[in-house]
Amino acid sequence: MDSSQLLGLEKRYGAHNYKPLPVVLDRCEGVWVHDIDGRKFLDMLSAYSALSHGHCHPRLVAAAKRQLDRITLTSRAFHNDQLGPFCKQLAELCGQDMVLPMNTGAEAVETALKAARRWGYRVKKVAPNEARIVVFDGNFHGRTISIVSFSADEGYRDGFGPFTPGFDMVPYGDFEALEKAITPNTIAVLVEPIQGEAGVVIPPEGFLRRTRELCDRHHMLMLADEVQTGLGRTGRMFACDHEGVKPDAYILGKALGGGILPVSAVVGKAELLEVFEPGSHGSTFGGNPLAAAVGIEAMTVLKEEKLTERAEAQGKVFRAGLAPLVGNGLVLEIRGKGLLNAAVIDTSVKTARRCCEDLMARGLLCKETHETVIRFAPPLIIDDATLAWSMEQIRQTLQP
Numbered sequence: 001m002d003s004s005q006l007l008g009l010e011k012r013y014g015a016h017n018y019k020p021l022p023v024v025l026d027r028c029e030g031v032w033v034h035d036i037d038g039r040k041f042l043d044m045l046s047a048y049s050a051l052s053h054g055h056c057h058p059r060l061v062a063a064a065k066r067q068l069d070r071i072t073l074t075s076r077a078f079h080n081d082q083l084g085p086f087c088k089q090l091a092e093l094c095g096q097d098m099v100l101p102m103n104t105g106a107e108a109v110e111t112a113l114k115a116a117r118r119w120g121y122r123v124k125k126v127a128p129n130e131a132r133i134v135v136f137d138g139n140f141h142g143r144t145i146s147i148v149s150f151s152a153d154e155g156y157r158d159g160f161g162p163f164t165p166g167f168d169m170v171p172y173g174d175f176e177a178l179e180k181a182i183t184p185n186t187i188a189v190l191v192e193p194i195q196g197e198a199g200v201v202i203p204p205e206g207f208l209r210r211t212r213e214l215c216d217r218h219h220m221l222m223l224a225d226e227v228q229t230g231l232g233r234t235g236r237m238f239a240c241d242h243e244g245v246k247p248d249a250y251i252l253g254k255a256l257g258g259g260i261l262p263v264s265a266v267v268g269k270a271e272l273l274e275v276f277e278p279g280s281h282g283s284t285f286g287g288n289p290l291a292a293a294v295g296i297e298a299m300t301v302l303k304e305e306k307l308t309e310r311a312e313a314q315g316k317v318f319r320a321g322l323a324p325l326v327g328n329g330l331v332l333e334i335r336g337k338g339l340l341n342a343a344v345i346d347t348s349v350k351t352a353r354r355c356c357e358d359l360m361a362r363g364l365l366c367k368e369t370h371e372t373v374i375r376f377a378p379p380l381i382i383d384d385a386t387l388a389w390s391m392e393q394i395r396q397t398l399q400p
Contacts, residue, residue, distance in 0.1 A: 003036050021360055028055035031379045031386060033365065042390055044359075044366045046377050048196070049228045049340070050254035053301055054379035060258040063297035064290065072290040076282060082292035089299055090267055093237070094250050097270040101263070101287035105227035105253035106142025108264035111281065112190070112223050112251050113146065115266065117166075118275040120187030124219055127185070134181050134189045136172040140197030141190070141225055173203035175210050182214070188221035189214075193239035196228040199373035200335055200342035208243040215248070221272065227253040227264070228340070232302055232380055235312030235338030242337065248272055258298035263291045307380040311338035314387055318376070321391040329400035341376045349400050362393040 001009075003024045024036045031054055033043050046052055053060060067082070074080045087099040100115075102108045113133065120131040135141075135150045148156045149163035157163070168186070170177040172195060193208055195201040215222040224247035229239035231252065236242055238250060249268030257263035266273065285291070302308065315338040322343065325331040333344040345352045352368035359366050359374075366374050378390065 001036075006036065021356065021365065023360065023365065030054045030056075031382045039363075041360070041363050041365045042378065042386065044364050044376050044378050044390065046379050047259065048254060049231075049233050049377060050257065051259040052231060052233055052255040052307065052380045053258050053298060054381040055259060057258060057301065057381070059301050060260050060294060060297050064260050064294050067290050067293040070289075073285065073288045075284050076287055080287075080289040080292070082289040082296070083287045086287075086292035086295050089296055090252075090256075090265060093299055094252075094267040095246060096250065096267045098273040099265050099267050100273055100276070100281075101265045101291070102253075102283050103262045103264055103285050103291070104142075105225075105251070105264050106144050106147060107283065107286070108227065108251045108253055108266050109141045109147060109190075109225060110144055112225075112249055112266045112268075114281060115249070115268070115272050115275055116188040116190075116221050116223060118280075119221065119272050120185075122275055123271060124187055126187060130185045131187045132166055132168055132183060132185045134168050134170060134178060134186060136191060136195075137169055138172050138195050138198035138201060139169075139190075139192060140195070141192075141227075172198070172201060173207050175204075175207055175214075178211065179214060182218055182220070186218065186220055188223050190223045190225065192225045192229070193242070194229050194234060194337060194340065196340065196375075197369060199344065199369050200340055200375060202335060202337065206243065208240055208245045212245045212247070221249065222247040223249050223251065225251045227251055231255040231299075232308035232311050233338055233340050233377070234336075235308065235315050237308055239337070255302075256295050256298060257291065258294050258301070260294045260298075261291060263295045263298075305381070308338075311380050314382065314384070315339050315341065317384075318387060318391060321388075322394060325395060325398050328398070331398050336376075339377055339380055339382075343374045343376070343394075343398060345372055345374060345398075347372055355398060358397045359393065362397055364390060364393050364397075 006024050025033050026036045027034045033041050090099050117131050120126045137152045141147045146164040150167035168181050170181050224240050226238050249266050253264030322334045330349045331343050332346055351371050352374050356366045356368050
């Protein structure tokens with residue numbers, strides 16, 4: 001089938017919950033993807049950081065193949081020989097006590113919310129059904145009913161009520177508003193150290209550190225959603241590391257699966273995760289041996305290939321190279337950390353979607369968010385020459 005036929009099949013039989021660029025990919029390697037029409041593109045999205053290791057990393061593919069020949073799924077009804085080593089390696093990487101593995105980022109967020117509520121009742125001694133969790137305007141933590149219940153984006157909420165109660169929203173990065181929102185029933189603050197879906201929004205310097213101190217002062221949990229920002233993406237192992245902050249729990253996903261399959265986890269202190277006992281929470285596929293084996297290799301590759309350090313160095317080059325675009329009549333701002341970056345676009349001149357279509361014509365696949373921002377997040381394995389080439393294509397494209 002040609003691309004038009006395949007697009008037609010997807011339009012006819014697939015639910016229309018996405019609006020992808022009109023390109024049909026059929027093979028990939030490293031930072032490059034190819035479409036069915038023989039065109040080659042640089043992946044500048046990395047599946048929202050899930051492909052931080054690049055496409056089909058040979059070590060990760062080999063790890064998956066080895067495991068496929070042995071055992072893929074047991075469910076947690078039985079032990080498997082990969083789960084213990086996976087949990088140990090991930091706990092040590094995070095400097096935390098325990099790991100609760102799941103599959104997707106949204107599942108991990110839901111798991112963290114359940115753990116926090118039970119901790120609030122059992123440890124903090126909040127009255128039953130009175131626990132509150134503070135969240136931030138512009139947040140994106142997934143698409144489940146409970147998560148969209150505290151979204152400020154009406155597009156995520158429209159038609160999905162009634163919503164889950166128990167959440168208080170304050171402006172992102174506004175510490176004074178956060179402080180005022182705390183009540184005796186507040187058990188946790190759920191925060192993205194950098195808001196990805198909102199457009200790579202970075203909080204004011206010191207905000208995460210002051211949030212950590214506030215949580216300590218009021219006996220609350222700090223839950224850091226590092227699904228997109230964790231595992232080297234921002235030039236630190238975790239984005240919280242930019243301020244030397246360790247939360248009570250990291251919420252991880254995306255890159256943890258090495259671009260091979262969904263792997264997620266909540267990694268936190270024992271006091272939090274020990275609120276679960278057998279039967280109180282679970283997942284058929286969470287912690288399966290195939291996922292654990294790939295996750296082990298993904299963490300190993302991340303460290304041995306120094307992908308975090310590469311992201312830090314290349315991110316500085318990328319932002320410096322694009323900085324002259326600011327004020328050119330189209331680009332309002334260039335911002336980011338590591339290899340998670342964004343260009344803010346003046347939509348009165350051109351929409352971000354149109355910019356992404358123009359970039360695609362030059363061989364770059366990018367993604368807009370909210371029509372005002374283009375995200376640039378290539379795999380962390382990108383080499384200097386390819387990064388320089390991408391910058392030139394962006395400079396040529398983002399002209400008014």
